Amino acid sequence: MPARRRTSLAARATAEAAAPAAAAAAAAVAAAAGLGAAIRPHFPILHQTVHDGRPLVYLDNAATSQKPEAVLTALDTYYREYNSNVHRGVHALSARATTEYEAARAKVAAFVGAASPEEIVYTRNASEAINLVANTWGHANVKEGDEIILSVAEHHSNLVPWQMLAQRTGAVLKFVGLSGSEELDMEQLRQLVTPRTRLISLVHVSNMLGCTLPVHSVAELAQGVGAKLLLDCCQSVPNMPVDVSTLGADWIVASAHKMCGPTGIGFLWGRYSLLCDMPPWQGGGEMIQEVRLEASTYAEPPSRFEAGTPAIAEAIGLGAACDYMSGLGMAAVAAHERELGGYLYEQLRSINGVRIYGPTPSAPQGRAALATFNVDGIHPTDISTILDTAGVAVRSGHLCTQPAHRALGIASSVRASPYIYNSQADVDAFIGALKDSINFFKEMGM
Template structure:
């Protein structure tokens, strides 16, 4: 049944923050805890064997979903943030030194910036940032020009959670590899919305979060090329990541176990597997095509709102947008807009810096409002949102 908030039908437009969960995912979680709750990889009894089989099946589903060569290239983490921190603290601290350069864009999520700031402080490596073009898209040309033999790593998003732009990852990877650099891709806003093929992209590392792709919270994954994962030391120490433990030293398991210390989020990983089944059943190309249409409609309808400023590229035949719009309305704080939309119209959007403070500062603002859609949203909901936004603006301007 449709949910109501403050006496209004809920219109949920905060999918960039987290997605809603289908009943198949909830049932998968429920079934694990009711039917075969046990720890994985440790017991020989029926329940443990069943839990292990389902947990490893979820890993294989992730690998298939992004077209990894094998399931061993998938490491389960708590979220994409932990996945990036894993790479930073394992690969980064082992391979970076003073004079090395890490290239990022000003549009990166905090989770893709802060871990590398910490690594730079410890190693002496330098962070270099690419700015935006006049179309408010990260300047890929400048990024490619910045590459040199000093570049050891490029950290880029696939789809921006603020600008709704998509970066040409394949081209970036090709040029980065030409100078001997590795590439880490933040795919949190792409994996849920389009078919992502890691072998085609060529990225060395890629991260995503379950909760943005219809799966449970508390689990995400790192994709890493097999040879890189085998070269990396453990990130955390303890159970499950060991081969043998002695009083004076330990030996470590092969990846991915080497990076999954302790009891993992078993039910959540199984739920992620169910989410992948659900998305695959619909078809990622079908989802992407529908959302591309929805994205254009959202931009077009929002553009009709007076005194609005939408961030990111203008959609065209050559430049599409992800199904989200970050915006500001002249003389009205985005938090006031979001609060009024929620309490007076039942429309859920986000306000704030969207974990992208450097980007907001670059654009000359402290915060913005953001409406972000998923495949279960409709044009009617977009219309309701825009009508509610116009009503919100009228309310606030009546006091000016």
């Protein structure tokens, strides 16, 4: 039996053995008074003060999340106890590293409902995962005059790779605009899809607007013309149940650092038959079957797309993050996000001069637990700077969504984004600091 197959079977067994423990952990958390309060002790970085003793209120989770002790321990244990390369050695350290590395792949697969671990390709991040699809499937299948449908709400990572592909191939890029409720305009999308459409690549949950894509409707449109569907799931996989077996997409991408995992690793999920039809992108060790001086043959997916020594510790950390999130229960996470996101929205809406972007929490598809906003007459960077002096960490700027900002007639904005370890007390601290910031600028005559 090939080594990759052996490790995949072992990884599946490891994931299955962990299921009862995950269920017990989910039940324990469900019984807690509140998710944020219950799990906050698991995140050591949150228990600090900044700027002369101000308690840290971390609300920049749409950019990156903090890491629980379980993930930190997994990283430390790898480097302290079995640091070695994977798939190449027969000694004890390499065998253990390989087992844990492939077990992590199985955990990611189970977390998103993949049919097998072989459908999970490790990448550096979601950006690299999108580039991988553009440079493999896109290179082989997109021709001059073919259409790629994107939207004005995309993260730059889901725009630039397709722009580059279109420049190389002569493909036509088409863009979905925003509806009156500042969600993706589904009626316009229906009009954009034609028999020449080869790909629809859209954000599942917008990191700026907080809107959620009605994926099943989009999947039906794509399937109706034989197009493929890729979803940027960076803001959905960490915050709600995502099951690729029923989602309707052909690929999804996500980054570990937004779901309590390490930086430097993400993943591509793809239908296995589709991955098998995609040529390699980068050449090197591990992605080959046989190498001769004149030519080489290539490994089956996912190895075909994982050239060179991988981010081993980071993959194991991602697996630990999946264990942690599964233990909480993604239904419980989603419920916490809805409650806290709704509270954040209502508290912000009560402040005069604040303009919140995106749909309301009562929209048919709901609203993610983030709020992007501006304050009349005050620059977003000034707002975030003053909030920082109060210990409140938020994001300001164009949020890697310049086209969306232009569509709304603004250059930049402020974003507050809570996560699983935040509570209403954190939102209250943010709102209080924001009101103080606005009063400060008013007193300054700005």
